[in-house]
Amino acid sequence: MTETKLLVKREGDFHYPICFEENFSNLAQAMRAEGLVDRKICIVTDSNVGPLYESAVEEVLRKVSSDISVFTFEAGEKNKNLDTVSSLYQTLIQNGLDRKSLLVALGGGVVGDLTGFGAATYLRGIDFIQIPTTLLAQVDSSVGGKTGVDFQQYKNMVGAFHQPKLVYMNLSTLTTLPAEQFACGMGEILKTGLICDGEFFRFVCREQESIKALDMKLIAAMVRRCCEIKAGVVERDPKEQGERALLNLGHTVGHAVEKLKNFTLLHGQCVGAGLVAAAYLSMKRGLLNEQEYQEICRGCADYDLPIHVDGLIPQDVLAATKKDKKMEQGHIKFILMDGIGKSFIDKTVTDAEMLSCIQEITL
Numbered sequence: 001m002t003e004t005k006l007l008v009k010r011e012g013d014f015h016y017p018i019c020f021e022e023n024f025s026n027l028a029q030a031m032r033a034e035g036l037v038d039r040k041i042c043i044v045t046d047s048n049v050g051p052l053y054e055s056a057v058e059e060v061l062r063k064v065s066s067d068i069s070v071f072t073f074e075a076g077e078k079n080k081n082l083d084t085v086s087s088l089y090q091t092l093i094q095n096g097l098d099r100k101s102l103l104v105a106l107g108g109g110v111v112g113d114l115t116g117f118g119a120a121t122y123l124r125g126i127d128f129i130q131i132p133t134t135l136l137a138q139v140d141s142s143v144g145g146k147t148g149v150d151f152q153q154y155k156n157m158v159g160a161f162h163q164p165k166l167v168y169m170n171l172s173t174l175t176t177l178p179a180e181q182f183a184c185g186m187g188e189i190l191k192t193g194l195i196c197d198g199e200f201f202r203f204v205c206r207e208q209e210s211i212k213a214l215d216m217k218l219i220a221a222m223v224r225r226c227c228e229i230k231a232g233v234v235e236r237d238p239k240e241q242g243e244r245a246l247l248n249l250g251h252t253v254g255h256a257v258e259k260l261k262n263f264t265l266l267h268g269q270c271v272g273a274g275l276v277a278a279a280y281l282s283m284k285r286g287l288l289n290e291q292e293y294q295e296i297c298r299g300c301a302d303y304d305l306p307i308h309v310d311g312l313i314p315q316d317v318l319a320a321t322k323k324d325k326k327m328e329q330g331h332i333k334f335i336l337m338d339g340i341g342k343s344f345i346d347k348t349v350t351d352a353e354m355l356s357c358i359q360e361i362t363l
């Protein structure tokens with residue numbers, strides 16, 4: 001695979017490369033190019049990723065730093081919270097990390113969100129880089145600077161916008177990723193296509209067998225396209241004042257399901273169910289036809305994402321959607337689809353409409 005690089009750029013504010021690689025060996029070079037040398041580094045990782053990749057990454061980082069510490073926390077969404085951030089701060093203080101120091105997020109979206117938040121707040125903000133190792137983190141969470149943690153079961157309730165200085169992905173890390181985690185990444189990928197690129201959505205659905213069999217050429221193209229789309233949205237609207245809310249397609253219901261299932265369903269799985277709910281509502285509004293609705297359900301099901309979730313009371317899900325941060329002056333910001341590959345923000349969705357789409361995925 002040849003190295004390809006994308007640049008997230010927004011003049012005056014931030015710019016950073018996104019590197020698509022198949023090993024870690026060019027990491028030091030990528031860091032040098034960004035001036036990320038001779039700094040104290042803390043690698044932040046979790047209990048699954050650490051044993052697999054930490055030593056390989058540390059070996060490369062030794063080329064740009066002689067002071068490297070490691071903070072490892074127990075894997076899982078249940079640890080994306082302020083307690084873990086507090087333990088991270090303690091490690092940073094013990095190891096004397098200062099304002100010029102650098103955090104390295106090595107792992108999936110949980111590690112990335114938590115490390116980014118630690119970096120945004122420690123000493124009022126230090127630099128960090130993302131080394132995403134899940135498909136979901138490679139196509140979505142490592143790009144764009146949304147960082148944060150859950151608070152008392154509320155998703156991403158505490159956080160900050162803090163852009164990384166570099167995103168470096170080694171796509172071969174996907175070979176060790178469990179299948180259900182791979183499926184989670186597909187949830188965000190299908191979402192991305194549905195937002196603004198119908199051709200891409202259909203390509204991903206069509207190539208389902210090869211993608212699931214880890215055809216790296218297809219995967220590299222798919223990951224790159226998602227990053228391209230996300231980088232474009234983030235450049236235009238870094239702090240979600242408008243267009244960026246589209247990236248929340250499937251998340252209004254998805255986040256509510258994630259919370260009510262007590263994080264036993266994974267984020268990407270909840271996004272899959274949320275996409276089906278959003279598609280149903282769009283069909284009821286006459287924006288999608290029955291065939292398109294079925295196409296979206298099939299796309300999710302083919303990638304082993306749940307299109308139905310057991311054990312939830314629809315009224316509870318509706319109530320939970322109102323506690324998410326997408327409420328604006330009493331109205332929920334809901335993302336609807338206007339055909340496959342086109343979405344828009346709508347603030348007129350009624351409780352009855354919400355309930356009907358929630359019932360569709362829960363009853």
Ligand SMILES: NC(=O)c1ccc[n+]([C@@H]2O[C@H](COP(=O)([O-])OP(=O)(O)OC[C@H]3O[C@@H](n4cnc5c(N)ncnc54)[C@H](O)[C@@H]3O)[C@@H](O)[C@H]2O)c1
Nearest residue numbers: 048075108109110111133134136140141146173176177267
């Ligand atoms: N900031 C954003 O823009 C954004 C976007 C999407 C999702 N998110 C957040 O990301 C989180 C979900 O991220 P995720 O799906 O990556 O979950 P995750 O970070 O929990 O990773 C999933 C699991 O896979 C393991 N793992 C990671 N890489 C591996 C590898 N290469 N081989 C084997 N095991 C590996 C992890 O240890 C974990 O158990 C959620 O908290 C979600 O809210 C944030």
Ligand SMILES: O=C(O)C(=O)C[C@@H](O)[C@H](O)[C@H](O)COP(=O)(O)O
Nearest residue numbers: 140144146155156188244247248251
């Ligand atoms: O980057 C964004 O913007 C997104 O909305 C991407 C989502 O996939 C992601 O799950 C994000 O963390 C959700 O943000 P939130 O503000 O709704 O918590």
Ligand SMILES: [Zn+2]
Nearest residue numbers: 188251267271
């Ligand atoms: Zn998401």
